[in-house]
Amino acid sequence: MRIFKSRVTRAITVAAATALIVTGCSSERDTTEGKGKDGAKDTFVFGGAGDPGSLDPALASDGETFRVTRQAFEALLEHEPGGSELVGGLAEKWDSNDEGTVWTFNLRKGVKFHDGEAFNAEAVCANYDHWFNWTGTYQSSAVSYYWQTIMGGFAKNEDKDAPKANYKSCTAKDENTAVIEVNKASANLPGGFSLQALAIHSPKALKAYEKEEASAKGDAITYPKYSQQAGTVAGTGPYKITKWNKGNKEVQLERFDDYWGKKAGVKNLVFRTIDTEEGRRSALQAGDIDGYDLVSPADVKTLEKAGFQVPTREVFNIFYLGFSQEKNKALQNKDVRAAIAHAIDKDNLVKTQLPEGGVAATQFIPDTVEGYSDKVEKYDYDPAKAKSLLKKAGEEKLKVEFCYPTEVSRPYMPSPGDLFELMKSDLEKIGITVTPKPAKWAPDYIDATEAGGCELHLLGWTGDFNDAYNFIGTWFAEYDKQWGFKDKKVFEAMEEASKEVDHAKRVKLYERANEVVMDYLPGVPVSSSPPAIAFAKDVNPPLVSPLTQENFAEVTFK
Amino acid sequence: MPLLSVDELSITFTGRGRRDVRAVDGVSFDVDQGQVVGLVGESGCGKSVTSLALMGLLPKKGVKLGGRAEYDGKDLLTLSSNAMRDMRGKHLAMIFQDPLSSLNPVIPVGLQVTEILERHRGMKGAAARKEAADLLDRVGIPDPTRRLKEYPHQLSGGMRQRALIAMAVACAPRMLIADEPTTALDVTIQAQILELLKELVDQQGTALLMITHDLGVVAGLCDQVNVLYAGKAVESAGRRELFAQPTHPYAHGLLGSIPRLDAPRGEPLRPIRGSINDRIDWADGCAFAPRCDHYTLECLSGTPQLTEPVGAGHGVRCVNPVLTGVEVKTLGVPAEQAVDAAAATAPAEPAEPKIPAQAGPEADGKAETDEGDAAPEAEPEAEKKKDAS
């Protein structure tokens, strides 16, 4: 005992002393970090903005989770690297019947799951059936949001408010052909098959999942244990998840050597959470991480100047100023809405507040999405016209409440408070009195906007896949409290487009729908802007994706 | 050659933005082996400061020392602080006024005794503890081994003072300074402590510098007495001489203000007027003049010199000395007897001719000190816990 004690004491002293010396020496620290035996850097550390919610993407609906799981799980379809076109993923080819209800997938051969299981049609069906047969808390839309969006409800809906199931069946026609049937054609297909939430897990892992139950206890939903630690989950991706160290806020992944495609460029991939923008920037500058997402637009120039790489993504989101017509009756007048649209100096917003590559928007989808129309009515910046429109409407002393979220940075609006300030001063210029209504993003702000409690509000959307319905369909297909209007022309245009199965025809109908929507002007689409992403100097970065679906297996060190 | 020879000691406090204050202004006295010398005066007269200066316990900053204080041929005032550290406790030891606050409350008494043995006598562990127990036993603390383990707050007031004395005599110092060692104690205990001190002086031949305002203590213990007023010795004499014929009006007044049992009923006390704050600068004349019944214009012409108007070895600093002795007629007894009476009563029957201010001992250090408002009626000897410094 005594010997032990004194040895420990001595060790403490020695270690503390050395530590102080070593940490005092900067070069020492940099060289010892993340190197393999041969001295080459073999760990790529990426700074995320938030902790993932679970390691099972099927339970998630947020980008921070998907960024991690995407490296380990693959869906039937994927998007082309650096673009938004659908391409084969685990399915090499896919097809549907004319009604869009039967989807046939020709699966890739020689694919292995991380746990050694083989990938085949039965595995695919096991996944879809697993989700379809979810019970209990899994049926909560907090857990299975994407499944419900794409496939509707479950085999046995436990809640009468749950959507009706659209998923019918999945059959393994042969080893490499899976057929998925749905009840009704949907605009969300085939795009939905590419969602990370519907990525394919190993059947062995699925069996293990089924032994556990998510539970709702107290005020929140408890995620099942398997999704909270590495070990059980297994996909087919180029990396496998080896450790989730929540205390250190990091998820560690390791190259999967049996990957069917090109093997990952760096052996270890680590996602570490750094909650603040300036924290991530500092970490990159200090050399503690090799890249991070959601770069503050203000930092892009300084980072580039210092030699960091800040590749520009294509835009795939939309940021808009919403009107709640029921909350403020004046907004029911199109002239008032148009006046506001003419008052907003979009170019200034884009130039001063949004990252490089941002563009002013003319409609509620970015120009990268099929269905974008050049013929929509554009409400150009024109304060004089805005004023005269107000006068025409007899609303020269218009007063509006303007909601904006605080302490949040969304991919489409890096700093809402500042965007609000600029718009507010725009509106004041044409004589509108603006009352600021700031609120915390969740739940306060979301609640208020959803309930139509905000006369003017700032929101946006990042597309899940390349289909215009994924944008405008969520807002203008039917009466929505957030917008508080009923307009037959708009609703009909949407309905028509969503029902069309033929792709080319549907795109045309979307263009038309966009024109109708912009003619009605339910809100002001402001901008589309790519969230900036930055990498260290010695990194060959992956192709950046408009859907923020970067594949980190492409990364290598210079 | 005397053991300690203080020559024209002066102590000045200097402070930024403040006027210099000369607390002690040319005090001289000698202490021989085995002799008990008293420094007497009311609070603020400089007696405690003198003792601290001799011990080298005054802060270096803001204090200017003048004159010499030779102990065994070494000038204590110029000794380096390390040399002084070696002297203290070993050659010179001091007993303080308030035994409770003078003992470290969170350390057992034993350690406070052994630490000095360790420092100066190189004793360690059990040997030191045994010696400490012997010391406590010697100063009359019963059950010393148990007491060693106790903390100061567990001891009674008298025992604490005994413990302090034990520490002081632990290294058999040749010179002991006692600063009001009995002030904070109950009267019965006071006598015992004085008795103890007397014994120690007698047995070990230690020289004792007794600092007190208590004339009873002086009468009972001291061989030689120096009466201090406003930083200067105003009268310096042997005990008997002083009590027989207090010549300086201040000393005269001090003795005269002792209430006596044998005084007739209704006889008023005769306190000295005013307080020590009513003083003039020694440079301008006699500092006591404003309170003096005998003062003349002559008193204000420069510092009075120490003369010997009533006999050799009896110095008086006054131009109008009182040559009549303590007013014998009011005392009703001859002067010579008065001394004996005071001496006899002090240790033995302490309740009797005490100075009024001592009736209630100040038990702890928290008592208020309001030096400023001592009314003329107040007893001039009302010694406060803290000396003006």
Next chain:
Amino acid sequence: MLRFVVRRLLQLIPTLLGLSVLLFIWLNRLPGGPASAILGEKATEAEVARINRALGLDQPVYVQYGRFIKRLIEGDLGTSTQTGQPVMDEFLLRFPATVELSLMAIVLAVAVGVPLGYFAAKRRGGWLDVAAVSSSLIGICIPVFFLAFMLRTVFSVNLGWFPSYGRLTTGINATEVTGLAVLDGLLTGEFDATWDALSHLILPAIALASIPVAVIVRMTRASVLEVLGEDYVRTAESKGLRKGVVRTRHVLRNALLPVITSVGLLTGSLLSGAVLTESVFTFGGIGSFIRTAIDGRDYPVLVGFIMFIAMAYVLINLLVDLAYSLIDPRVRVH
């Protein structure tokens, strides 16, 4: 002694009950609800209703309070709306990091504050005193998060001496024993982990220590000044004891008594500071967790944290009292 402890612990019960009522009322007064916090942008009314039903939020208030209390007694602080994990588990997971950081900060504060306070008092009015007092005053006046921010910019981004965030460098997989990374490294002999953890700790600890240092400097200074004027110090000097003995045994030992109390009870300000520093340095402790809970309105976590602190406060208080009675013989617990 034991009775004292038991009594103090019993006193905890009414306090916590009262606190729980307050917290419950507070929770019920809150606008919005967990449902929309869970669902985010995608919430629809029907879904919110479904979640509320699932969580039992549609039941009467007293039923909800009953459940609230029952769960508290079971040590169940609810489930975090952000992470979907039990609040208790989240705390336990992150507690060691905050303990480690706080300990480091306190050690730093004591190591710097006590000597500084002591010498400031010894050389009262000298340059050291002026420097110590004024820097401690300034230390209190710098917003903690700003200090943390400056430290990171200077020592991590510009000089590159210390890591800018986190607890451990990736790739250093220390074996967990106690959860305190520095200690674990020492216990398992993984010294690289120890100094990696230490280097991550230093900047946040300095930031977190800024207020405790200021408090300790001033407490020590005032206390030493008081003790220096005490008679027993003069007694010790009169015994000719060596300087070191006087300083440690007689001055510091007594002067540090009130400082010890204050160190024990800096909990509140330490935890406040931890929320700020940890979130600047993304240090994976309770502090940064609370920060995200504040951002995400994770009420179960906030409520749990308040209960947790109240308990910690009472317990630390108790420990300090016990420690005090051991150090100061005048204080005896009955």
Next chain:
Amino acid sequence: MSTKTDKIDRLAELTAQQESSSGASLWREALKRLRASKMALVGAWIIAVFLLLAIIGPWVAPYAPGQQWRGEVFVNRAEFVGARAENWFGLDHLGRDIFSRMLVGARQTLLLGVVSTLIGLSVGALIGSFSGACATLGGRVGQRIDSVVMRCIDIMLALPSLLLAVSVAAVLGQSMTTVMIAIGVVQIPVFARLLRGAMLVQGGSDYVLAAHSLGIRKRRIVLTQIMPNSLSPVIVQATLSLATAIIEAAALSFLGLGNPDSAKNPEWGVMLTQAQNYADSAPMMAVYPALAIIITALGFTLLGEAMREALDPKLRG
């Protein structure tokens, strides 16, 4: 119990003692000492300048705080406009004049400090004097009540002030008023303890006993004797609270709970928080508000501490 409480209690004790012993002269004494203190002098100067700015700031500010320079000078995101003739401190991230915003912010900051301190003071005084009155005059039941109240107050002291603020903000929504209330709430236990302490000391003091023995009603004693005499510790604490309020406000902004309407009513804490996002490209944007906060808080702290020292003989030499 804690350092905080220790200091508060000591302050209460001291001033109460002084009041009761010889009233006005001790005030004068303290004032004299205060005047000699360099700390107080520096503090007073800082406060004087701050007050001046707070009063005249919004009038002398060259531009409206919300006015934005557009196009011609503030383009291309990261390029900030630094100090120049028209804009002494340069432009912020929205192209607004930082100098004007600092000036207007001085008043906001003062307002915030004063109002929140008043909230803390009034509620704290109510609780503290109630508790103190119970303890001194209420017999055994009163003492029980007092001990319960004080335990709650102690726990409130222990809770991180930020959490209290978050709780308040959560219920009341986010606004300048919320910030003031939140910071005020944090001060409540401090003042409650202070007043209770003062009352307890005075409750046992001679003049209260004398008043009591003269048959003066208890309530009257509290109102006429004890309350007025607790004034000086309150003044000291209020000065220190102003400093705390300014710093707390900054911390609240950092956590996103600051004043949301910062365009027209800029407040230094919010300015500092916003500036941190641009620390890399425009560091001066953070430096101005940070220095302003630190210096102002320092001013109040210096004066408060000097006052405390002047009142406390133990801290004197």
